[in-house]
Amino acid sequence: MAWKTLDDMDLNGKVALVRVDINVPIEEGQVTDDTRIQKIVPTVKDIIAAGGKPVLLAHFGRPKGQVVPALSLEMLVPALSNALGLPVKFASNCIGGPAKTAVSELKTGEVLLLENTRFHAGEEKNDRELSASMAALGEVYVNDAFSAAHRAHASTVGIAEILPSCAGRLMAAELKALEAALGAPERPVTAVVGGAKVSTKLELLGNLVTKVDNLIIGGGMANTFLVAQGIDVGKSLAEHDMAETAREILAKAKDSGCVIVLPSDVVVAREFKAGAASDVVAADACPSDAMILDAGPKSVEQVSAIFEASKTLIWNGPLGAFEIEPFDVATNAAAARAAALTVEGKLISVAGGGDTVAALNKAGAAKDFTYISTAGGAFLEWMEGKELPGVAALSA
Incomplete structure (x- = not known):
């Protein structure tokens, strides 16, 4: 199976929507294990190095299509910023006005995290309208969440069918390792x-x-x-x-x-x-x-x-x-x-x-x-x- 990587994409000056898995354990508002956050660092930094602007899409917990404040991704901003060593902005939605405004204001060298994709019922249904609304925010789609690749969701499949797409560093490494183990x-x-x-x-x-x-x-x-x-x-x-x-x-x-x-x-x-x-x-x-x-x-x-x-x-x-x-x-x-x-x-x-x-x-x-x-x-x-x-x- 052939797929493109970051090296195959023109990222200079472009907004890259990056699907990541940062569904990390939290206790009393603090991340107790940032392994998943650390694993996305190479992808985010390589996008910036190529002149791109990373906009992160992620889910957290199981809000079942409802807005659940306790499952907001905003609480991960400090841990993300610390791991990346970069400023991380946050938008209170992954579509619509708040997201569009945050993307338009994003400066080179900054990272934007969008709110929990699962706050929308259409996420787990791979809803076309939701996919299109998210895709409208960027110019390139990067999937770096192999752990969510078995789900046909709007943020894992829908956007990939609309925008030029590739695998992030973590996804590419995983696919290469698995191909070596069972493919050939x-x-x-x-x-x-x-x-x-x-x-x-x-x-x-x-x-x-x-x-x-x-x-x-x-x-x-x-x-x-x-x-x-x-x-x-x-x-x-x-x-x-x-x-x-x-x-x-x-x-x-x-x-x-x-x-x-x-x-x-x-x-x-x-x-x-x-x-x-x-x-x-x-x-x-x-x-x-x-x-x-x-x-x-x-x-x-x-x-x-x-x-x-x-x-x-x-x-x-x-x-x-x-x-x-x-x-x-x-x-x-x-x-x-x-x-x-x-x-x-x-x-x-x-x-x-x-x-x-x-x-x-x-x-x-x-x-x-x-x-x-x-x-x-x-x-x-x-x-x-x-x-x-x-x-x-x-x-x-």
Whole structure:
């Protein structure tokens, strides 16, 4: 799929409408994690360096088409200005008089932030009239919000169909990384998929078994696959009603030449709490009064060996209950091995999804992965093989 980048656009003297994701956590009016804000800095600065005037479009929270003062983007102006090191102006609407006036008064070297796009009901409906009203404010459209690319909204698709469009630096980096991981990857390709429930990742698993060489399954999902093979998992989290579905996935993987890897040994405990007494047992030897909470050391060795024989790794979800010790060992160890291979230039590693990012950060491995996506839903839909409307609109 071809798309233009900032380098392909004439930005000099032009107003660039930039769709960004700055949906950051706020406590008592203060930004507690500005990661998403920091990630848009290269795009904004490059637009200014090319002589353009950046006008930021963004959503915040779920106001459901209503004006909700508590969800106003105005409170993000200080954090944006601090991250950019530039003056950031604010307009009380993303269309109409306030927006037009603010755009007309914007000086070179300044940035304008428009009010929450979701204050308009037409945003989530990709309303043509709203799209046209926003598009009328600028001359070029830049989408730098991959995390919102799975939504066909006015600010992610509608404007792109009206104005000359391109991907921002963050969007372009994400698309390049994803193309390298699943589009035209170096093989062998290995995927790690963990998490609590098979039912939430059916489409993901169904797509991956046709695309990757090895599929390592961890977390509660692995327990469901063990159940599907007739193994007693005691009191472990498992979806017993999904056993037949798990068997279908195993059969599809076999037909596709994909090797599904389940834990060979596991860490079990009688209670789910930090520091709980635990034992390592074979995967088919979980006591009836215990629960599986992590993969065991032999499983980690097997996973590490697969990583070492792979060229590309896609990671979504932990191998165990990584939030509490001692059930974070397998995730930490496997993440460290993947990070080390990446640093050595032997592995392309791409990871994404909320729990995944948290787990890799906790393991201290995230910084060494080739690419970490913070996109959540968009990353998962891409892994499921779905076309993302916000990306498709850029290549139209």
